[in-house]
Each structure stands twice: as structure tokens, then as C-alpha cells.
Amino acid sequence: MAAETIEENDLWLTEEQQGSWRHYLEGTARFVEALGAVHDRTLDLSLGEYSLLVQLSEAPELTMRMSTLADGLVLSRSRLTHTVARMEARGLVERRAAEGDRRGVNCTMTEAGRAVLVAAAPGHVAAVRRIMVDALDPEEFELLGRIMAKVAESSKISGGTEEGLTAHCD
Numbered sequence: 001m002a003a004e005t006i007e008e009n010d011l012w013l014t015e016e017q018q019g020s021w022r023h024y025l026e027g028t029a030r031f032v033e034a035l036g037a038v039h040d041r042t043l044d045l046s047l048g049e050y051s052l053l054v055q056l057s058e059a060p061e062l063t064m065r066m067s068t069l070a071d072g073l074v075l076s077r078s079r080l081t082h083t084v085a086r087m088e089a090r091g092l093v094e095r096r097a098a099e100g101d102r103r104g105v106n107c108t109m110t111e112a113g114r115a116v117l118v119a120a121a122p123g124h125v126a127a128v129r130r131i132m133v134d135a136l137d138p139e140e141f142e143l144l145g146r147i148m149a150k151v152a153e154s155s156k157i158s159g160g161t162e163e164g165l166t167a168h169c170d
Contacts, residue, residue: 031131038127043120048073048083050124053092053117056109063108065098092116 013021036047045053055072056062064072070080084107087093092113098104109117133141 034131035124035127038123038131039120043123044116045120048075049087049092050117050120052080052083052087052107053109053113056093056107057114057117061108062114063106066095066105066107069107087113 032047039045039047039050043050051073052069055069056064066080066084067077070077073080075083084093084095088095090112091110094108094110096106096108098106136144
């Protein structure tokens with residue numbers, strides 16, 4: 001449906017939808033803020049660094065292509081490059097040219113990175129449990145996972161591009 005054919009009633013969220021939307025925005029912002037604060041105060045890794053090392057820990061040979069890592073972390077390539085540079089300076093990761101692809105760059109977790117991740121994991125998990133998991137009934141937590149998987153997929157489809165948003169929202 002083209003923008004000019006949208007009915008006025010379809011354009012705006014209902015009061016209930018608006019309330020849910022605002023609770024979602026506040027809840028996600030406060031959750032990320034609280035979890036980030038735990039990392040900053042008590043762990044040797046920022047939340048972003050922790051997430052990056054988790055991605056690498058689950059990859060074959062602890063290695064991922066930088067572009068794939070950026071997509072998985074929902075970061076711009078520029079932001080990922082800066083984060084990886086800081087972590088590389090600390091000896092947590094290494095960048096290497098991708099075999100068989102002169103333009104590709106891989107990021108690999110080092111033994112030091114693995115040690116820091118293993119040390120940080122209990123504190124991270126305890127904070128996630130305290131801030132989110134324990135605040136919800138088991139059924140709510142399971143439903144939240146299903147809901148956010150749908151939101152993630154819908155967001156990937158739209159891609160944040162004008163073409164994607166037009167295709168997805170029209």
C-alpha cells in the first residue's frame with residue numbers, strides 16, 4: 001500500500017500499542033544500560049567486547065570474517081574495526097587476511113581472549129539472570145525469545161535501507 005493510500009486510523013498506533021512500544025524501548029534501553037554497567041564495573045570486558053568474543057568462541061577455529069562478525073553483532077564495519085583494534089592491542093584477538101580472498105579479513109580469538117571470556121562469563125550470566133531472567137516467569141522468558149526472534153527477522157528483511165523498508169512496509 002503506498003503512503004498516500006494509508007488510512008489515517010492505520011497510520012498511528014493505538015493507545016495500547018503506543019504503551020507497549022514505549023515499554024519495549026525503555027525496557028531494552030535500561031536492560032542494555034544495566035548490563036553494560038555491570039561489565040564496566042566488575043568485568044574485564046565491555047558488553048560489546050564480551051559479545052564479540054562470544055561470537056568468536058562459537059565459530060570454527062575461533063575465527064570469523066570481519067563482515068560476518070559485524071552483521072552478527074549488528075555493528076557497522078567501522079565500529080567493529082575500532083572495537084577489534086582496541087581488543088587486538090590488548091592481545092584478545094588477531095586480524096589476518098582471509099585465505100584465498102585478498103580483500104577479506106578474519107578476526108580470531110587468542111588464548112588470552114579465551115581466558116578473559118571464560119573469566120567474565122559467570123559475572124555476565126549472573127547479571128543477565130538477575131536483570132532479566134529472574135524478572136520473568138519461565139513462560140514469559142520463552143515467549144520473549146520467540147517474539148524477539150520475529151522482530152530480528154523482520155528487521156533483517158527490511159535491512160534498514162529505503163528499498164528494504166519500502167518492500168517490507170508497503
